[in-house]
Amino acid sequence: MPHQFFTMGKKIAIIGGGNLGSAIAEGLVDTGFSEAADIVITKRNVSTLGRLQQKGVRTGSDNNDAVKSADVVILAVKPFQVAEVLAGIKNELVPGKLLISVVTGVLISEMDSILQSPVACVRAMPNTAIAIGESMTCVCSRNASASELEYVNDLFGKLGKVVTIDEKLMEAATVLAACGTAYAMRFIRANIQGGIEIGFDAATASLIAAQTVKGAADLLLRKGTHPEQEIDKVTTPKGCTIAGLNEMEHQGFSSSLIRGVVTSYKKIARD
Ligand SMILES: NC(=O)c1ccc[n+]([C@@H]2O[C@H](COP(=O)([O-])OP(=O)(O)OC[C@H]3O[C@@H](n4cnc5c(N)ncnc54)[C@H](OP(=O)(O)O)[C@@H]3O)[C@@H](O)[C@H]2O)c1
Secondary structure, eight states: OOOOOOSTTOOEEEEOOSHHHHHHHHHHHHTTSSOGGGEEEEOSOGGGGHHHHHHTOEEESOHHHHHHTOSEEEEOSOGGGHHHHHHHHTTTOOBTBEEEEOOTTOOHHHHHHHHOSOOEEEEEEOOGGGGGTOEEEEEEEESOOHHHHHHHHHHHHTTEEEEEOOGGGHHHHIIIIIIHHHHHHHHHHHHHHHHHHTTOOHHHHHHHHHHHHHHHHHHHHHHOOOHHHHHHHHOOTTOHHHHHHHHHHHTTHHHHHHHHHHHHHHHHOOO
């Protein structure tokens, strides 16, 4: 019978206060999901955590101490550090606590074999937009109760959007959601370069390109439409939009994006 895991007032230990761990801590405090005093964040050199200390988040270098008093442990170290860090905290990471790993590429079964106890485990793959509360986070789990999963959805829901997937899709999620940020940046940068060539200064071209992409994405997210429906609204017969779009396709635009996504996937996929 899975235990109840109520969402309010959980004590959270973030192990690995780097870019992602710090962004999560900051987001959870800024959005009011957690009281600052309910979060402890660790790394070996805590001197870089001053901003979080100022917000009232507790910091330290003792992972065991942090895990001991926590209900939820968020693991945010580099993949090669996982084995050593988990082995160091496994005696405190007892059933009843929830482990959330945001580490890329380390399977739940691999963490299980280190922990050797049936602790509930969730893997989450956010992207860098988590720093502004606009992440796309994909999560999968093993042994987590409905209320633990609800908690995880609430937590990452405060930091952007969340979707639950099978663990076998985590590598695909890394490509579409995490590498996807870089693909989108290249698309925007190319628009800026084109914008400068047709007359804008760089700053104005950057603003127009970024806000236009944001608006286009929001049209899909808020209206639930398909991209082609929105394209139809912009393409006047014999007009400039369809002429530009067709030229992009002649040059292999969609094909190059699809091949890029698949190439990234082949680079990390284990199947
Ligand atoms: N950045 C992203 O947007 C993103 C997105 C999805 C997933 N990820 C994954 O998230 C993880 C962290 O990424 P990151 O970009 O935040 O890396 P990072 O900035 O290098 O953060 C890792 C942190 O772990 C700390 N650390 C190392 N050994 C430790 C130990 N024994 N105990 C406690 N803390 C320790 C390091 O600080 P000290 O050296 O001071 O100990 C460092 O601050 C990676 O596995 C990455 O694949 C990142």
